[in-house]
Amino acid sequence: MARAATTADAFNAVAEPRRRQILDVLSGGERPVNDLVRLVGLAQPLVSKHLRVLREVGLVGVRDEGRQRMYSVNGQPLKPIHDWVKTYERSWSRRFDRLDVVLEELKEVKEDDDGEDE
Amino acid sequence: MARAATTADAFNAVAEPRRRQILDVLSGGERPVNDLVRLVGLAQPLVSKHLRVLREVGLVGVRDEGRQRMYSVNGQPLKPIHDWVKTYERSWSRRFDRLDVVLEELKEVKEDDDGEDE
DNA sequence: GAATTATATACCGATATAGGAATATGTCAA
DNA sequence: TTGACATATTCCTATATCGGTATATAATTC
Known part of the structure; x- marks a missing residue:
């Protein structure tokens, strides 16, 4: 190979x-x-x-x-890339410094993206 | 090459x-x-x-x-990938269906990420 | 120092490109 | 039909891998 x-x-x-x-x-x-x-x-x-x-x-x-x-x-086939990379966002985004903001984001994602695709 | x-x-x-x-x-x-x-x-x-x-x-x-x-x-070097892929998010995310949500997101990003890095 | 353990590097073979040149295919126009 | 234009494919070369095997380097223990 x-x-x-x-x-x-x-x-x-x-x-x-x-x-x-x-x-x-x-x-x-x-x-x-x-x-x-x-x-x-x-x-x-x-x-x-x-x-x-x-x-x-x-x-x-x-x-x-x-x-x-x-x-x-x-762009649909880019979603897996987006999803994978996003799990590392913590490494560069200041947004993840405060836990409350993280939770806020999670809630928001759930609301907006629920049942998105696949 | x-x-x-x-x-x-x-x-x-x-x-x-x-x-x-x-x-x-x-x-x-x-x-x-x-x-x-x-x-x-x-x-x-x-x-x-x-x-x-x-x-x-x-x-x-x-x-x-x-x-x-x-x-x-x-994960820092993944940020460019995240940024590039994100510009195509429209193709798969239902979140972009409503303009008001888009604007909400933009505002939020500006607040949380301003002066992030580089 | 010798043996052991942990990791890195060197060398090899097979393969999948990227780019280039030439050519094939396909569509329209006169 | 012939010619012009638009795009795809084929053949070629050089190279950058990935995985494997053997070996080198480095630290620890006896």
């Missing part, structure tokens, strides 16, 4: 800076590939390949529009 | 499942290497190598204690 496949999950897909850059551009709205090529400053085949990886983990969607393919973001 | 170096940043360091596992164990408190070997079920040299990567991005710290080396977690 060797290195784990990058296309395996969102963690790996997003570890590549160019792919984060692509997502950042797309977060401003749907874009055809050529826009990304121009905005990210990467060769067209490379952009297509990165988009393939992002598609495979569900981070982007495509829609055919004439001879263009419109790509859009879907 | 080939694949980006894993040791480059927290994004890559954390893309490896075994390393997340190690961090998760350490989040329960300081541990010597052998504990990790046992708990993660990985060969000792592999654990040491993963720890090296984690050390290089600042995600763990070490403390010498006799002939053991006590490792501990430092």
Whole structure:
């Protein structure tokens, strides 16, 4: 065995800076590939390949529009990352200094997020 | 050029499942290497190598204690990941359905996190 | 000092990339 | 149909791993 496949999950897909850059551009709205090529400053085949990886983990969607393919973001697969990282928030956030605030947050999360998804 | 170096940043360091596992164990408190070997079920040299990567991005710290080396977690380098992922929270959180809640959150963040770090 | 324990490093093999160049596929227009 | 444009795929090379085995370093005990 060797290195784990990058296309395996969102963690790996997003570890590549160019792919984060692509997502950042797309977060401003749907874009055809050529826009990304121009905005990210990467060769067209490379952009297509990165988009393939992002598609495979569900981070982007495509829609055919004439001879263009419109790509859009879907952040849902990022939720596991968010959830995992959040458990370490204590390490950097001053918010966790006071217990009462922590409890306040927990209550709030329960109210707003209950039955969120999955 | 080939694949980006894993040791480059927290994004890559954390893309490896075994390393997340190690961090998760350490989040329960300081541990010597052998504990990790046992708990993660990985060969000792592999654990040491993963720890090296984690050390290089600042995600763990070490403390010498006799002939053991006590490792501990430092989540600070995860903050950039948290911040980046958070901008996509809209995609999965029902919390963003109502504008008033969004504004409430923004206000709250400003109060609690102001002048956090860096 | 020798044996033991704890950890780190070096070397190896297999593999999965990232980027580049060339080419294939697909759509529209004249 | 031919040509132009948009995008995807294939083939290639270099490299950075991950896991494994063997070994080196370091501290403790006898």
